[in-house]
Amino acid sequence: MTTTAARRERQRIQLIDAAERAIAEKGLAGLKARELAQEIGCALGAIYNLVQDMDELVLRVGSRTLARLDAALSVAAPQAPSSPAEAADALVAVALAYAAFARDYLRLWRVLFEHRMAEGSTVPDWAVSEQMTMFRHILGPLGVLLPDGSEAERVLLSRTLFSAVHGVVLVGLEEKLIAVPRRELDHEIEKLVRLVSSGLVANQKR
Structure with missing residues (x-):
């Protein structure tokens, strides 16, 4: 150089x-x-x-935030689950780590979802790829909980589960609405994830 x-x-x-x-x-x-x-x-x-523009600058900051989030989720569930119980535990750990990250990096985390590209612009491929990488933390455990499901089914379910947890975290941390104490919020997140996990296991047994 x-x-x-x-x-x-x-x-x-x-x-x-x-x-x-x-x-x-x-x-x-x-x-x-x-x-x-x-x-x-x-x-x-x-x-x-x-x-190139302020959009790229925001995306570059977002890239750093996503890297920190990825590291936090990797620490939360470092090993691939081998049983439905381990898969459920992994999903809970990932969900709780996500909530903790949102608390610790609140404004940076919010920007990941608040930022909108200028009219006529699209999110570049490198940024989309980084965003999609996060879903591997959900897809791994779902592969154990939904072994007979297709890849497309697991991808869709991973996005649905993420959206559900994200929504709970978003509302729970929104002080202008109904900010929820950390312990209670974490309890609700775990309950949600375990209900989904148990439902998937039950469906597999039918």
């Missing part, structure tokens, strides 16, 4: 760092291009030599 390219890459990382701090402190509304330029010591227009 040439000196110029290395300097540009360092500045690009500084920009993403600054954007991440801004979002963590103020949410997506706190992300201002002019303030970011001042923080990293460049002209406003120079930002767009480092990223």
